[in-house]
Amino acid sequence: MSAAGRLNPSWQDHLGDYLGSDPMQALAGFLRQEKAKGKQVFPPSERMFAAFNATDFDSVRVVILGQDPYHGLGQAHGLSFSVPDGVPPPPSLQNIFKELARDLGMPRPSTGNLTPWSRQGVLLLNAVLSVEMARPGSHQGKGWEAFTDEVIRRLGNEREGLVFMLWGAYAQAKGRSIDNRRHCVLRAPHPSPLSAHRGFIGCGHFSAANRYLLGRGQMPIDWSLP
Numbered sequence: 001m002s003a004a005g006r007l008n009p010s011w012q013d014h015l016g017d018y019l020g021s022d023p024m025q026a027l028a029g030f031l032r033q034e035k036a037k038g039k040q041v042f043p044p045s046e047r048m049f050a051a052f053n054a055t056d057f058d059s060v061r062v063v064i065l066g067q068d069p070y071h072g073l074g075q076a077h078g079l080s081f082s083v084p085d086g087v088p089p090p091p092s093l094q095n096i097f098k099e100l101a102r103d104l105g106m107p108r109p110s111t112g113n114l115t116p117w118s119r120q121g122v123l124l125l126n127a128v129l130s131v132e133m134a135r136p137g138s139h140q141g142k143g144w145e146a147f148t149d150e151v152i153r154r155l156g157n158e159r160e161g162l163v164f165m166l167w168g169a170y171a172q173a174k175g176r177s178i179d180n181r182r183h184c185v186l187r188a189p190h191p192s193p194l195s196a197h198r199g200f201i202g203c204g205h206f207s208a209a210n211r212y213l214l215g216r217g218q219m220p221i222d223w224s225l226p
Helices: 009-019 022-036 050-054 091-104 144-158 169-174 205-215
Strands: 062-066 122-126 163-167 184-188
Touching: 009 144, 022 144, 050 122, 062 144, 062 169, 091 205, 122 144, 144 169, 163 169, 163 205, 184 205
Parallel strands: 062 122, 062 163, 163 184
Antiparallel strands: none
16 A cells, blocks of 8 residues: 555554455555646645554544545645644634633644644544545545545454544444444534534533543543644
8 A cells, every 4th residue: 555655553453454455456556546647635645644653553542533634735644634733724623623612621722733632542534535636525435435444443343442523424424333332422513614503513522532531541632732
């Protein structure tokens, strides 16, 4: 899967068989063809597996599921909803920050880079891990969805006591196989400006996740950002 960079060894141990499958080889071929045509694909190939490389399989405590990467220049860096330092937070991320402030009283961060969450075991996972510049959804249906379904299935079956935050109908459909007796499954509308007012603002997911983790004797997530 060199067309999408290298995957953290801890994930290779759990997904290595799937990485060598025909669908993943076809996906790698598609990505190579797109680049050969001169198309600009985000995030850069070395960042496509950034969510996995920031959070080992056995370190995952929370999963926040997005749809596909930001398609603007310089925005996507491999973590769902996150942008690199210095890039203005897109509208959905602005609404996430509004809910953080409402739920936990946190000041507005100076950055939209969510890497500090990843380092604490928050897997910031998009369903689709690449996109063509200025063409949202352009890499849907090319094989990423089956791969990330497998990620969710293996986390759901091989781990216990995780928190899954499923925002919007797409994420909720993708997470329908998660056993809510084994894990904490939190559902809310998407933080997009089109739907955030329908219940994302007020969902309380950040405090709910920490209550669940504390109830299992784990450290809570420090949701604060610089």
